[in-house]
Amino acid sequence: MLSSLFLVATIATEHGEEAASGITKIMGDFGINVPNIAAQTLSFAIVMFVLWLFAFKPVLATLDERQKKISDGLKYAEETQIRLAAAAQESAAIIKTAQLDAQKAIEEARKAAKEFGDKQQAEAIQRAADLLTKAQQSIELEHKKMLDQARSEIARLVVTTTERVLAKKLTDADRAAYNEAATKELSAL
């Protein structure tokens, strides 16, 4: 704008007196004073420079910095979102793997429990069989013991009865004859 005004002023100077007088008249009618305008233009330029140097420039720098921060933040947010998505995908995969592992562990536990139960059942059956065998052996032993006792008792009764019968039936002649035989037997030892 200033350059346009200067250009206008230069053109007016260069175009002769008529034009100058006309323009001067118009400028006078409108209250335009060239030195004032130049001074105002200069002061305006100085103010503009000062403002640009101490106000606009820091503000623009701050705006650029904030813009950069916002951009970085958005970029970081996007990266974070991408990472979040990746993490979610990874966690989903981990959860799926964990579910598979858990399922596998459950299956193994069921299998182990079934094997343990089968083993316990087999052991219980074996114990029952052992107990039965021992009981049968005990019964057989008791039976044999009872038979032995009965045999011994019967033999004892037979001997006792025989002794009583012989004590009554043997005569002195029988005893003397037996004593002779016993003497021969003892002498031959």
Add this chain to the structure above:
Amino acid sequence: MAVDKQTKLLAKQLFKLSLVHGVVSPEQVAGVLGWVEKTSPHRPVALLKAYHHRIAIELAKSRAVVEHAGPVSDATLRQIEAAMTNRYQRPVTASTKSNPALLAGLRVRVGSDIYESSVAGQLASLAV
């Protein structure tokens, strides 16, 4: 009262002095008793008990107790004496003792040895 070792040893020596050809001699026993009475050794009562025990065992070896059921003739006793004398290589005298529990037969006891041939013994072996 326990017999000490020294008394046992002395009793054993006195017992050996009482034997003549492996048989208890009454004269030797009298001599031993005279010596004990004369010298009065240490603990004489214990010594005499130990000496008596050994003499009794030795005399029992020379005596056969014949337990019997029913009559036993003298010839039977002599036969047993001869058999035991031959067996132990020493003179053995037999004495009788009635034992009706044998039913029939004999049981001869010489010292701690027992020889038996009786009906009761055979029946007892059946009952075992």
